[in-house]
Amino acid sequence: MKAVVYTKYGPPDVLQLKDVEKPVPDENEILIKIYASTVTAVDCTFRKGFPLVGRLFTGLTGPKYTIPGTEFAGEVIETGSNEKLFKAGDRVFGTTDGHSAHTEYLCYSSDKLTITLMPDNLSYDEAAGCDGYLTALPFLRDSGNIRNGFHVLIYGASGSVGSSAVQLAKYYGAKVTGVCSTSNLELVKSIGADSVLDYTKEDFPKKRELYDIIFDTVGKISFGRCKRSLKENGIFLETSLTPTIFPQMLWTSISSRKKARIAFTGLLPVNKRTENLVFIKKLMEREKIKPVIDRKYPIKQITEAHEYVETGHKKGNVIITINQNDQTG
Ligand SMILES: NC(=O)c1ccc[n+]([C@@H]2O[C@H](COP(=O)([O-])OP(=O)(O)OC[C@H]3O[C@@H](n4cnc5c(N)ncnc54)[C@H](OP(=O)(O)O)[C@@H]3O)[C@@H](O)[C@H]2O)c1
Known part of the structure; x- marks a missing residue:
């Protein structure tokens, strides 16, 4: 599968789209086919390794998680035998703890994700902008x-x-x-x-x-x-x-x-963040709130997306589309 990978801190061109092995969920994990993610101001901080305080989460000398990306919206396609909350076919959205979402398939233990079912009235692109x-x-x-x-x-x-x-x-x-x-x-x-x-x-x-x-x-x-x-x-x-x-x-x-x-x-506990996400989802369903989308980039243009977000003048969310129209190659 394709994933964005970086092995050192630096400007947007440290990010490269690479072939990596598609993960297989263990008994406690779920496999999500990602359709949309975002590039956030925090993603840029993590990629730069600056301000230095960000490195307390991402690694002091170099990135300890080589796939960046936090927000996601996608479909569960496989679950481990111990998974009780989600099943194959569920449309889900949420955030990781700051890495791993810029990939075609996200494999994670669902109790370590801020995650819930997507609101029916939002597209994957819209739902990705939840953070x-x-x-x-x-x-x-x-x-x-x-x-x-x-x-x-x-x-x-x-x-x-x-x-x-x-x-x-x-x-x-x-x-x-x-x-x-x-x-x-x-x-x-x-x-x-x-x-x-x-x-x-x-x-x-x-x-x-x-x-x-x-x-x-x-x-x-x-x-x-x-x-x-x-x-x-x-x-x-x-x-x-x-x-x-x-x-x-x-x-x-x-x-x-x-x-x-x-x-x-x-840094809030994942269960508290998930509780907040469920609340947010209900407001989305009642059309009280709706994420603002500035522009979209296919995942192969991740460098351009970071360059734009780094200007500090994006409007709402910058979406990364993944697994849409075979545009990842
Ligand atoms: N503490 C936390 O838990 C937490 C969590 C998430 C994010 N953050 C931080 O929150 C900050 C904002 O994140 P974000 O994702 O909302 O950023 P963002 O979307 O990149 O913010 C861009 C917006 O900032 C506005 N802006 C730029 N310069 C401005 C100025 N001088 N005065 C007023 N507005 C200005 C821009 O409007 P114009 O184009 O009109 O200037 C643009 O719309 C980041 O520093 C991020 O690290 C903190």
Whole structure:
């Protein structure tokens, strides 16, 4: 079978499409024929080996998992004798723990995957873009304690986490302000934002508006700059390991009613992530949320896909198509 392989950290061209042996599931594993995956900002971090902190998960001196890719949507084609949850023919979607999804066949123990049955109303390409929701949900619901009527600002509202956060915040009944660049204003409005601010033209902290939650989904703004725009008891949420976020989190936990928080949603226990995925799936079925797709690349163009994602300006999700129209060769 074909799989993307990398044996050293570096630029997108360290990724190569190679023939590797098709895996055979043992009694605890399932074999999934993958139809769609994505390239995420985190996939680029893992491929580069930079920032160095990513190497705590991927290997200090070189990648310990040679097949990259996290998100997947596909069909179970074989199961081991101990598998109780899934059967051949099931359409499934979810994430691995950060590797192995850029392949034609994924062989894994189902209790180590964040996985559930796909919503009937989504295509494989659409379902593959689920990690933005898996990230935004714990931030908004668990760290931000989001409530009906909250005023929430989503910074970086056009990215994968950002576009998911806008939709989830609307689902929870919040009034949502999305911040993005000029070319994404219409997109962010179309997914439900009540108002949009163009970060190339206006500096939101200079406005008088106050928010219950400011969610920086892209690591481009600091708690220090946002503090005056938070309501009393408001919270600043950060996805990225910026230089100031840990000291601010520590400091605000003891000294301030306005809080700063970072979380690492990929480190949640798999059963908790799967519970969240099931919740997300139900919202997809009720058409409350729908992944935004920017563009698609066949798996043989994985290098081009990484180059594009690395610009930092993708809109929602960049899909990798696999096993579709024999285009992997
Ligand atoms: N902590 C966690 O658990 C966790 C989990 C997943 C991801 N992450 C991190 O979250 C971050 C975002 O991930 P993602 O997948 O959503 O990224 P992404 O989709 O690649 O983000 C791209 C978006 O960022 C926007 N953007 C770029 N520069 C901006 C700026 N200066 N101000 C406002 N928006 C800007 C772009 O909009 P424009 O084109 O309009 O500029 C684009 O739509 C990454 O750093 C990732 O590592 C953290």
